[in-house]
Amino acid sequence: NKPGKFDDADWVEMKKHPKVGYEIVKEIVFLKDQARAILYHHERIDGKGYPSGIKGDEIPLFAKILAAADAYDAMTTDRPYRPALTQKEAIKELRVHADKQFDRRISSAIIEIIKEESLT
Template sequence: IDLSVLNKPGKFDDADWVEMKKHPEVGYEIVKEIVFLKDQARAILYHHERINGKGYPSGIKGEEIPLFAKILAVADAYDAMTTDRPYRPALTQKEAMKELEMHAGKQFDRKISSAMIEIIKEESLT
């Protein structure tokens, strides 16, 4: 992905989104050639698919999305939310958990979102 897109401080325009949406397929093409990671390549390809079918690159939904892709989607989103970005500061853990809860059943698998929230709560107690 072009670094000017990744580091853009403002909103993405249509061309930026086209560029950004390439990364699952680029990652898939790289990882499928690595012997010990090739089984995870599909998870990388589908980690931006949504439970409701409104994701990318294929628009698959629900049980069509591999389990590891669903897990990766929640982990990736949490990491993105809790990391500073050029266009916004990081969310707090509490804010990120609220987002995971709000998008459960639409963007994320409900059970995986709930499990991630429980893990975050447990980890914050230690």
């Protein structure tokens, strides 16, 4: 967690973390599906994600779930460069980015869980 905003070099380094996480767990047999979710959790439904730029149904289901949950957590957590969003603001972001960044089915399901459980 760097204090302040990322520069271009920081973003390049940060974008390596899906591959690093994948490399750590890929040889663990019972984590095979989870390893792929780690690798692809920053891919986007519209194909503008990383590390591979895959889109839509090419993205494994576990990765889609992890992507939306990770984004919600990131949005609702204070960062050195911005305060946390409220639950309501984060839900709005999940809705706005459905079918672009997130699978609409996944974001809708997560929103329902958040509302039911009042997760913050």
